[in-house]
Amino acid sequence: MKHNFGAGPCILPQEVFKQASEAVINFNDTGLSILEISHRSKEFEAVVAETESLIRDLLSVPQNYSILLLQGGARQQFAMAPMNLLKEGGKSAYLDTGSWASYAIKEAKNFGSVEVVASGKENNYTIIPKDYTIPTDVDYFHYTSNNTIFGTELFDIPNSPVPLVCDMSSDIMSRKIDVSKFGLIYAGAQKNIGPAGLTIVIVNNDLLGKTGRTIPSVFDYQSHINAKSMFNTPPVFSIYVAMLNLRWLRLKGGIEEIERENIVKSRTLYEEIDRNPLFRGPSAVEDRSRMNVTFVMENPELESEFLALAQKRDLVALKGHRSVGGFRASLYNALPISSVHLLVDVMQEFEENHK
Amino acid sequence: MKHNFGAGPCILPQEVFKQASEAVINFNDTGLSILEISHRSKEFEAVVAETESLIRDLLSVPQNYSILLLQGGARQQFAMAPMNLLKEGGKSAYLDTGSWASYAIKEAKNFGSVEVVASGKENNYTIIPKDYTIPTDVDYFHYTSNNTIFGTELFDIPNSPVPLVCDMSSDIMSRKIDVSKFGLIYAGAQKNIGPAGLTIVIVNNDLLGKTGRTIPSVFDYQSHINAKSMFNTPPVFSIYVAMLNLRWLRLKGGIEEIERENIVKSRTLYEEIDRNPLFRGPSAVEDRSRMNVTFVMENPELESEFLALAQKRDLVALKGHRSVGGFRASLYNALPISSVHLLVDVMQEFEENHK
Numbered sequence: 236m237k238h239n240f241g242a243g244p245c246i247l248p249q250e251v252f253k254q255a256s257e258a259v260i261n262f263n264d265t266g267l268s269i270l271e272i273s274h275r276s277k278e279f280e281a282v283v284a285e286t287e288s289l290i291r292d293l294l295s296v297p298q299n300y301s302i303l304l305l306q307g308g309a310r311q312q313f314a315m316a317p318m319n320l321l322k323e324g325g326k327s328a329y330l331d332t333g334s335w336a337s338y339a340i341k342e343a344k345n346f347g348s349v350e351v352v353a354s355g356k357e358n359n360y361t362i363i364p365k366d367y368t369i370p371t372d373v374d375y376f377h378y379t380s381n382n383t384i385f386g387t388e389l390f391d392i393p394n395s396p397v398p399l400v401c402d403m404s405s406d407i408m409s410r411k412i413d414v415s416k417f418g419l420i421y422a423g424a425q426k427n428i429g430p431a432g433l434t435i436v437i438v439n440n441d442l443l444g445k446t447g448r449t450i451p452s453v454f455d456y457q458s459h460i461n462a463k464s465m466f467n468t469p470p471v472f473s474i475y476v477a478m479l480n481l482r483w484l485r486l487k488g489g490i491e492e493i494e495r496e497n498i499v500k501s502r503t504l505y506e507e508i509d510r511n512p513l514f515r516g517p518s519a520v521e522d523r524s525r526m527n528v529t530f531v532m533e534n535p536e537l538e539s540e541f542l543a544l545a546q547k548r549d550l551v552a553l554k555g556h557r558s559v560g561g562f563r564a565s566l567y568n569a570l571p572i573s574s575v576h577l578l579v580d581v582m583q584e585f586e587e588n589h590k
Numbered sequence: 591m592k593h594n595f596g597a598g599p600c601i602l603p604q605e606v607f608k609q610a611s612e613a614v615i616n617f618n619d620t621g622l623s624i625l626e627i628s629h630r631s632k633e634f635e636a637v638v639a640e641t642e643s644l645i646r647d648l649l650s651v652p653q654n655y656s657i658l659l660l661q662g663g664a665r666q667q668f669a670m671a672p673m674n675l676l677k678e679g680g681k682s683a684y685l686d687t688g689s690w691a692s693y694a695i696k697e698a699k700n701f702g703s704v705e706v707v708a709s710g711k712e713n714n715y716t717i718i719p720k721d722y723t724i725p726t727d728v729d730y731f732h733y734t735s736n737n738t739i740f741g742t743e744l745f746d747i748p749n750s751p752v753p754l755v756c757d758m759s760s761d762i763m764s765r766k767i768d769v770s771k772f773g774l775i776y777a778g779a780q781k782n783i784g785p786a787g788l789t790i791v792i793v794n795n796d797l798l799g800k801t802g803r804t805i806p807s808v809f810d811y812q813s814h815i816n817a818k819s820m821f822n823t824p825p826v827f828s829i830y831v832a833m834l835n836l837r838w839l840r841l842k843g844g845i846e847e848i849e850r851e852n853i854v855k856s857r858t859l860y861e862e863i864d865r866n867p868l869f870r871g872p873s874a875v876e877d878r879s880r881m882n883v884t885f886v887m888e889n890p891e892l893e894s895e896f897l898a899l900a901q902k903r904d905l906v907a908l909k910g911h912r913s914v915g916g917f918r919a920s921l922y923n924a925l926p927i928s929s930v931h932l933l934v935d936v937m938q939e940f941e942e943n944h945k
Binding site for chain 1: 591592594596597598599600601602607608610611612614615620621622623625626627628629661662663664665666668669696697700701778780785786787788804806807808809821822823824825826827828831904906907
């Protein structure tokens, strides 16, 4: 049994793997693999409907918001969001909290002007900027709710005079959010929703169709709304596994229960990082991510030895992102607290070894 | 055992389902599911490299062509192809052979002018137009090699004075093609490549970077070439299954062997359609698709009875596309000839019943 701390694609519940594996042989007692059924079959239409309904219920998505099951990841949304919301000749505002936010900013510049209201760059993205004003003359304000690489998370939804657009790829479904405060939420699925290959978009219908821009139909949210996420052949298996995973989340008690667990898991690990003299957390304490716990060693020369010990104890994918180094323990929904306890044990064992 | 004649997502080899099912529990003896591994892991990088290499070998793709593993299906390529190849203020030429070709034409008009050199529409798309001239002043000529809905296929690559762009979604890997005659080939994977959620692009590198247009990075083939198909998180599982399926194809003897089988399978079924007085094939004989065999009944009132009998004999997904009616038997690579023989048997049984 491996303890998978990977940043995404990431661990999903073992029972989801089991059910998914069975469906690859025989889906829903059809005698067919989930991989060979038509996306237009009534069985798969039921999967799409249930997935959408699980997302709507778990996040209390208001009725005037559409839920779309798309492809191309957050990267594609970096372009689709401005295409659909930024008016011709219009302006947008972005908060720069890390690599992904920067990519989003770069892509938006293809569609209009972008005001970066604040950036954490000079602090190496270890702090989420808080002192900024969102302009009133922009079409939307964009931010990234969780920064996988730097291990920071923005918990308080900004007060905004304009529609909020949020890349929630890495913390959606991990904690309660008030969807009605957003104009557009998007998320690559491969953290707490399901496997790679699926992208979720939640959009307030009232915001669409106002850019004055001709949007190629495949990039127009309205095409996907009209076609109920069947404008093109959807990523059938990724949607099916997302449905299984969201069923698991609901059975577990939904967002409220998972948030409680996520708080306990991250607190457990941060307490050890703060206590253990060999380790240190670079992110500002108030902005520490619950999903991606980044930490380094006071003596960087010991890092590879620690990684080797962790590996020996079946703790995998703890290496930090190649751009920042150190360690990153991703504590997504499906990671059991027992894996966190084991990581803490290994950190203490390492401390003992180096006394 | 069901005999799956579905038009896509479609049947894949049973051994591919078995291997894929196992990898959902334990991928490559890593102790991890294929659904939870990092796309940046060396194990998955090997999967991407092998998939690309299988495509290159099977289709003899020249070295100056890139092979990309993308998302969004042919629908997204309807936009990306002109974005990347149609110059600002430039012209393109399209051949209209059916619904998918029409959608491609519609999308291209967002990026420049489009000349439709010929259309099969007045013949209800039962014939592929052959009498047309490709202009010399266009940036490319686009056609669809196989029309899933109408059951026609274009076997002879047109002689073109400009780069050829081809939507090969539904017949790629089914027969030999000379890739060097094309500038760009794209294909949704969900027929002969693998499951839904993956799109293959094969592009002559020399054609890129010449439009004078700013292309959002996620829609720019060059971004994906530079990032070796890892510009965004790739559809991990769909790529893995595609690799398994292409391995199967190579073991079977590659394109040459599968083409031989596909000729036999389609001939077997067309012979019965032509012989059996109850059935009729609407497509022009010289344009009959080997992948999607469309047929109707002389007496349409018997169609639902025939479908019911086929269903009883475990032949599934034979209903024609909702826009044309009748029947469609898709004979993709993984469909065994025994399934075709069984369909022929049922057609003969039905004939007996109605003597």
